[in-house]
Amino acid sequence: MLPPFVEATHCIGYHLTRKGRAVADRVVSVLGYACPDITYSPSLYPITAALLHFMPEEECYHCMASLVASKEKMFITQTKLLNEVTWKTVMQIAKKHAKSAAQHLSRLSGAIGPERIYADWQWWILAALPFPHLVRVLDCFFHEGIKVFYRVALAILILFHKHTSNQNSEWYAEATKNGVDHAIDKFCRNMPVSPTKLLRTAFSIRALSSQYISRVFIKTEMTLKSKQVITGSRLVRSRSSDNLPTSQSQVNIQMMSHTLTIRELFTLWSWLPVRITMYQPVLLYTTEEHGCSLTTFYVRVEHHEPTLLMIKTCNNEVFGAYCSTRWFERNQKDERGNRQAYFGxxxxxxxR
Structure with missing residues (x-):
């Protein structure tokens, strides 16, 4: 049985034999067992199946495990939230870097709206493109990360606009008759340009830098998270009474720090990812004992993951952050050798 993060409707095998599909199932299942924090990753299965055309099972598993674990570059989204962030990111960058194509898509989308079209963006690539095109795209993707998919998605929109701008064209007729979502899918399946032309179109989009894409991605992610907080809905919430800190941990924290009350600790605990609540909290740093040196803070904290940062003001107000990765990552460099402006x-x- 495949892990629950897989979408059954998108278990694309790319003409693998029955034996090959069984191998793909096994690789994905082992990944699901080894990475229990993956909650939603529909693209993982198709990419696994594509790799199995070119390498044995063991190498495929190690490649996929590396893609999932990568922190320097994003390759595969692993939650529903990030999956939604990606298509909204495509929509935002299309409005700026493929403006005419985005406006044309909005006009053609009619009552269903462009959001519904963009929500399927990754399937234009993984499900609809001919396999020779997909292989070339994946070759770049494994080197550059998900930003290659963003570029290719924009290239598809640009080419689709070019072939539907004439109202007498067959693709315009297809879009008006069967809907633009079906038209784009059919257009990708019958891609009228070569793989080289598709990639040339994708990489000729100017000023679409990794830094810009990251800014749009993070802004979109923060917007979606803030909406979840306002509406009180979370995609992943801990069970309110399960995996609470043990009594001894509560006592230890209360003895060492006066920042949180037990009630506040329980409230904060309910907001953490379920898997994290299985650990017992340990106090790493407090100004009461360790002073106010930032250097001391980094030395004591930077190699631990995850951490909770809590600050109490002079007015006894408490605010802070859940930091999902190590503080040590603040020293990592991007592909240009510059220190990263953010991490997590x-x-x-x-x-608060």
Whole structure:
């Protein structure tokens, strides 16, 4: 049985034999067992199946495990929230870097709206493109990360606009008759340009830098998270009474720090990802004992993951952050050798 993060409707095998499909199932299942924090990753299965055309099972597993674990570059989204962030990111960058194509898509989308079209963006690539095109795209993807998919999605929109701008064209007729969502899918399946032309179109989009994409991605992610907080809905919430800190942990924290009351600790605990609540909290740093040196803070905290940062003001107000990755990552460099301006994952959040 496949892990629950897989979408049954998108278990694409790319003409693998029955034996090959069984191998793909096994690789994905082992990944699900080894990475229990993956809650939603529909693209993981198709990419696994594509790799199995070119390498044995063991190498495929190690490649997929590396893609999932990568922190320097994003390759595969692993939660529903981040999956939604990606298509909203595509929509935002299309409005700026493929403006005419985005406006054309909005006009053609009619009552269903462009959001419904963009929500399927990754399936234009993984499900609809001919396999020779997909292989070339994946070759770039494994080197550059998900930003390659963003570029290719924009290239598809640009080419689709070019072939539907004439109202007498067959693709315009297809879009008006069967809907633009079906038209784009059919257009990708019958891609009228070569893989080289598709990639040339994708990489000729100017000023679409990794930094810009990251800014749009993070802004979109924060917007979605803030909406969840306002509406009181969370995609992943801990069980309110399960995996609470043990009595001894509560006592230890209360003895060492006066920042949180037990009630506040329980409230904060209910906001954490379920898997994290299985650990017992340990106090790493407090100004009461360790002073106010930032250097001391980094030395004591930077190699631990995850951490809760809590600050009490002079007015006895408490605010802080759940930091899902190590503070040590603040020293990592991007592909240009510059220190990263931010670090963390989609699970990081602020509280007060």
């Amino acid at each position: 994952t989609g699970e990081t959040f602020l509280f």
